[in-house]
Amino acid sequence: MQIVFMNRLSKNSGDSTGGFAQLWIGEEEGEWRLGWRDFGEIPESVDSLWYEGSSWNEMLGVYRHELAVKMGEGYRPLIDGVFHEEEALTGRNQEQLKLQYYSEQNVNESIYEELCGWRRKKASSERKAPYLLASNRLLRLLSSFLPHTEEELLQIPGVGEAKASQYGPEILAITSAAERSHSFPLSWVGGEVDEESFTSWLYKQKEIKYKKQLERLRLRRLLLQGIADGCGIEELKERSASSRREILEAVEELEKDGYIVDSLIDRELESMPSVEQEAVWSAYREIGDMLLKPVLHKVYGEDIASAGSLDLHYERLRLIRLRFRRESEGAQGLATHPQEQV
Structure with a gap:
């Protein structure tokens, strides 16, 4: 087998450097293999074969998903850019992601439940899907930062002029009733976020994203084979558990x-x-x-x-x-x- 890619990753364990690992991709006669060798903190290495097959796209999907899991666990690569096609975070994007991260760690559960109830009733009365009014992510942001005015409401990512005009008074009636210990604008949030924890959270988001992509890719491959075999939707449902x-x-x-x-x-x-x-x-x-x-x-x-x-x-x-x-x-x-x- 010919190794076509290899990278070394190290993991910090508390105040000291823990073990290290190797990530490799090999090819032999059109068959791809993707593996992980974990050296840990002891001399013996542990090998894991993540993928073996002929599909480059599926192998790449497994690579991205499994690597995101490892990065979320604290591994960091010797050679950066390990995800290829990785999106560069602009300052504004990173600021908004930190607001999202902070809100998930500091959600006001009672306000969140009240906002969910409001969304459910409003969606029913307007005959709309609830997510069209507000996503779960937006409701967490609102219940964490608790805006009291329309000006503050507009500082929440996901709230624009139209949403603030249409639903602002009803949202503020809920969020402004709660006590809060912080202020607006939200420029202070970045200083409250632990960078290492935030980085691990970012890779957890990538893990979720790549897992969904991999599931779609595998479903696609299964459907193509099933259609070629003459299957109907019910048979495809049984094959795919979808x-x-x-x-x-x-x-x-x-x-x-x-x-x-x-x-x-x-x-x-x-x-x-x-x-x-x-x-x-x-x-x-x-x-x-x-x-x-x-x-x-x-x-x-x-x-x-x-x-x-x-x-x-x-x-x-x-x-x-x-x-x-x-x-x-x-x-x-x-x-x-x-x-x-x-």
């Missing part, structure tokens, strides 16, 4: 990236009458394909929401939309480049 919704979203991403998933579409729509399929196609042509609900009502009527097969109807609409968009984009391409027609 929900039908997650599978449909992944299939849409595959189609967007140029993969043809017609065999899956054919299998899922084989029990759907052609007249019904044509009605859906006509509805897309008439009112567009951005939103599914108007198409659903156009084809099946306003009372369809009470039907027990609503999820099935939405699945079929999404599958037909894949073909509709592909053909629409193809037609636009021919119209743009008519000289390429045969």
